[in-house]
Amino acid sequence: MAVEWISKKMIIGNGKTKTSEDFIFSKGTMNEHFVGIQAFLSKYKGDSHHCVGELGIEFKSSLKDGNIIQVELTQTLNDASSHALDTTESWVQVVVIAQMNMTDSNVSFGNIGMTGEQYKTKVDEFQENLISVSACLGSFHSHFFSSSNKLVDHNINSIGASCSAEPQNRSALLNANILIKQNAETVSTTKRLDLNIIRIATGLNAGLAMRTVHFTSGKAGVAHLNSTKEVEFDFEVVSAIALITGFEMKYEGADTHNVGTIMVGASKWDNTKYLSGSADINGANPAIKIDKKKVTITSNASMFEMSNSTKTKNESDSNKVTYLIIAIP
Incomplete structure (x- = not known):
């Protein structure tokens, strides 16, 4: 069994949806695959800021050939x-993870x-007990x-989505939520979310390991920019990837504002453009560094009313991101 992943920055482009x-x-x-998110930037055109009526990142994936996922x-x-997404400057760092040439595996x-x-369910699929299950x-x-x-919009106080999973014998208990919130009474009315699940059962060597790492900032006026954390594994890591399992950006207190830019993910900030430099260039992923058993993740998360870095105002003061780190020896 071989687990592989590819990370690419995808940009919709001018004039397209x-x-x-x-x-x-x-x-x-290819036996199985799923599509996850390492990072994303969603912004309105130019340096404008507006209410929010709709927010989303949606994937459709298909096996185009024996080893090609579209x-x-x-x-x-x-x-x-x-007012709509700037399709030339917004982007998503997409990760596709696949199991190749699997004959007998305890990973699915x-x-x-x-x-x-709010969403909660229990999934029963294994004949053996689960020793680990994770979601992203x-x-x-x-x-x-x-x-x-009809679509309506509001100034907002917070935006967030999250998921989690825990093993219960041969079952996986899943929890998830997604919410755009103006206040306690005014929240988004329609919510959809897909959870990717990785399950490891007892028995064979899984050939991978998973860790969860949390980033948070809560000081007014201080962005969550280029924050780093180190995760240590029990083996020397050959390759690692970070997938978002949850995020929340919130303006101070009960304040509500327009939004210009939303940015979340394992990425690099270069002080000239929000969350640029996260693309997987020639196999290098600048937000993920490996040093023997240690993996260092660089994370960014913030929400701005104005999207020009020299004019920033009304920035979210509570920014949280959780990642699933997957590593292979």
Whole structure:
């Protein structure tokens, strides 16, 4: 059994509503795969800021050939007045993870779709007890709808999505939520979220290990920029990847504001453009550094009313991100 992953920055491009990319793996038989998110930046055009009516990142993936996965990306940030995502500067760092040439493995992947603000379920799929199960975000989408099913928008206080998983004998207990919030009474009315599940059962050597790492900042006016944390594994790591399992950005107290830019993920900040430099260039992933048994993750998360770095105001003061770190020896 071989687990492989490919990380690519996907940009929709001018005049389009979606885009697709091929992720080409080593030759052989692909048994399972899933699509996750390492980082994303969603912003309105130029340096503008507006209310939020709809926010989403959605994937469709298909096996194009024996070793090629085609991923279609739809990324949205809209209000009810036709202000929309800047499709040339917004992007998603997409990760496709695949099992290749698997004959007998105690590792399996799954994808569970949810609707509603809170979601909880139990999945029973193994004949053996689970020793580990983890979840990460796949697609997510949330918006405000009126009683007549028309898009409406609001100034917002917070944006967030999260998921988790825990083993219970031969079952996996899953929890998830997604929410755009103005206040306690005004929250997004429609929510969809896909969870990617990685399950390890007792028995064979899994050939990978997983860790969870949390980043948080809570000081008013201080962004969560280029924060780093180190994770140590029990073996010398050959390759590692970071996948978002949850995030939340919140303005101070009960304050509500417009949004210009939302940025989340394992990425690099270069002081000239929010979250640039995260692309996987020539196999190098600048947000993930490996030193023998240690993996260092660089994380960014913030929400700005104005998206020009020289004019920033009303920045989120509580920014949280959780990652699933997967490493192979």
